[in-house]
Amino acid sequence: xxxxxxxxxxxxxxxxxxxxxxxxxxxxxxxxxxxxxxxxxxxxxxxxxxxxxxxxxxxxxxxxxxxxxxxxxxxxxxxxxxxxxxxxxxxxxxxxxxxxxxxxxxxxxxxxxxxxxxxxxxxxxxxxxxxxxxxxxxxxxxxxxxxxxxxxxxxxxxxxxxxxxxxxxxxxxxxxxxxxxxxxxxxxxxxxxxxxxxxxxxxxxxxxxxxxxxxxxxxxxxxxxxxxxxxxxxxxxxxxxxxxxxxxxxxxxxxxxxxxxxxxxxxxxxxxxxxxxxxxxxxxxxxxxxxxxxxxxxxxxxxxxx
Numbered sequence: 171x172x173x174x175x176x177x178x179x180x181x182x183x184x185x186x187x188x189x190x191x192x193x194x195x196x197x198x199x200x201x202x203x204x205x206x207x208x209x210x211x212x213x214x215x216x217x218x219x220x221x222x223x224x225x226x227x228x229x230x231x232x233x234x235x236x237x238x239x240x241x242x243x244x245x246x247x248x249x250x251x252x253x254x255x256x257x258x259x260x261x262x263x264x265x266x267x268x269x270x271x272x273x274x275x276x277x278x279x280x281x282x283x284x285x286x287x288x289x290x291x292x293x294x295x296x297x298x299x300x301x302x303x304x305x306x307x308x309x310x311x312x313x314x315x316x317x318x319x320x321x322x323x324x325x326x327x328x329x330x331x332x333x334x335x336x337x338x339x340x341x342x343x344x345x346x347x348x349x350x351x352x353x354x355x356x357x358x359x360x361x362x363x364x365x366x367x368x369x370x371x372x373x374x375x376x377x378x379x380x381x382x383x384x385x386x387x388x389x390x391x392x393x394x395x396x397x398x399x400x401x402x403x404x405x406x407x408x409x410x411x412x413x414x415x416x417x418x419x420x421x422x423x424x425x426x427x428x429x430x431x432x433x434x435x436x437x438x439x440x441x442x443x444x445x446x447x448x449x450x451x452x453x454x455x456x457x458x459x460x461x462x463x464x465x466x467x468x469x470x471x472x473x474x475x476x
Contacts, residue, residue, distance in 0.1 A: 223289060224339060225297035227260035227276070235260040236362070238284070241275040242266055245288060249461045250429070255396065257335060257362070266291050276301065327357040334363075338370065346370050361390045365397050372404060380404040395424030395431065402434040406441075414438040429456040433463045446470075 223242075227235050240262045242252040251272075256262040266272060269291050276285040276299070285301050334349035350367040353360055368383030384401035388394065399421035405414035418435035421428055432452035439445040450470065456463035 222263055222265035223274075223291060223293040223297060224263045225261070225299055227256055227262070227299045227301055229260070229301040237278075239275075239277045240264055241277060243273045243275065245271040245273055248458055249464065250459045251461065253430075257331075259332070261335060263339060274299075321359055323360055324357050327353040327360055327363070330356065331360070331363055331366075334366065334370075343370060343374060347374075359390050361387050361394070361397075364390065365400065368397070368400055368404065372400075372407070377404045377407045381408075393424055395421045395428055398424060399428060399431045399434065402431070402438065406434060406437060409441075411438045411441040415442065429459040429463065432456040433460055433466075436463070436466070 225240075227238070229235060235256045238256060240254055240256060241250045242264045243250055244266075251266050252264045254262055254264055264274070272289050272291055274287050274289045274297075275283050277283050285299065287299070289297065330349045330353035334346045334353065337343075337345035337349060347367065347370050350363050350370065353363040354367065357363070364383050364387035368380040368387065371377070371380035371383060381401060381404045384397050384404060387397040388401065391397070398417050402414045402417035402421060405411075405417055415435060415438035418431050418438055421431035422435060425431065433456045436449045436452040436456070439449045450467065453463050453467040453470070457467050458464075
């Protein structure tokens with residue numbers, strides 16, 4: 171019951187670093203397509219092609235823009251319908267299920283909103299967001315391992331990575347996967363390419379391949395919350411709930427503010443029929459940001475009153 175509920179209401183996007191398509195429309199995973207069984211189906215993507223917004227961040231701060239989060243919220247609401255990370259170059263893509271007015275937020279690791287603006291979806295052109303020397307932009311971004319900071323990505327690998335982004339933006343998933351695989355062949359330690367390859371595999375409904383990609387990303391940077399949280403989603407999709415719990419806890423250790431990690435942890439605990447108090451705690455923490463968490467919390471509270 172819990173997993174079916176999740177499949178129906180998931181409105182989150184698998185987090186892409188160097189995001190290619192916002193995808194998993196965070197789980198949202200992104201395509202609001204059909205619900206299928208957990209072992210062979212696709213996750214519902216939170217947005218469809220006509221409701222996506224592509225953009226690029228321009229900043230004079232010299233900071234790593236891929237550590238920001240881009241969030242989409244209905245105007246006047248605090249509930250995130252889609253969230254992702256920009257790539258190295260500040261490019262991002264987000265979406266929603268319906269047309270209308272939305273708030274576009276850019277948030278650093280500490281949850282501080284460094285920029286906010288209204289947008290109307292569908293949006294017919296590429297959006298340029300100028301952050302300039304935004305306060306709190308550099309100092310509070312989430313930590314990156316020393317090995318990743320010191321790792322120099324070959325120019326040809328970056329070229330393949332950018333090509334993957336463009337292919338995904340056009341809906342050419344096979345080409346995006348191919349370019350990411352080439353980037354990894356050139357640079358086996360390309361964390362972002364592994365993470366995004368995992369997201370692309372999830373969009374193709376190939377969770378086993380996605381798990382392998384996320385695990386390779388984690389092997390490169392074990393402290394990164396994004397890959398661990400994405401791994402939790404992939405494991406949930408295959409019914410590997412104990413492993414999903416472990417990955418979600420790791421994601422939460424890496425980012426204590428991650429509402430997604432809390433939601434996936436709650437789901438994994440529910441499926442294992444354990445830790446109800448902890449489940450309610452994590453859902454209550456995540457419910458102010460994520461609609462699926464709020465709906466699930468309401469459902470569980472109604473059941474508890476019977």
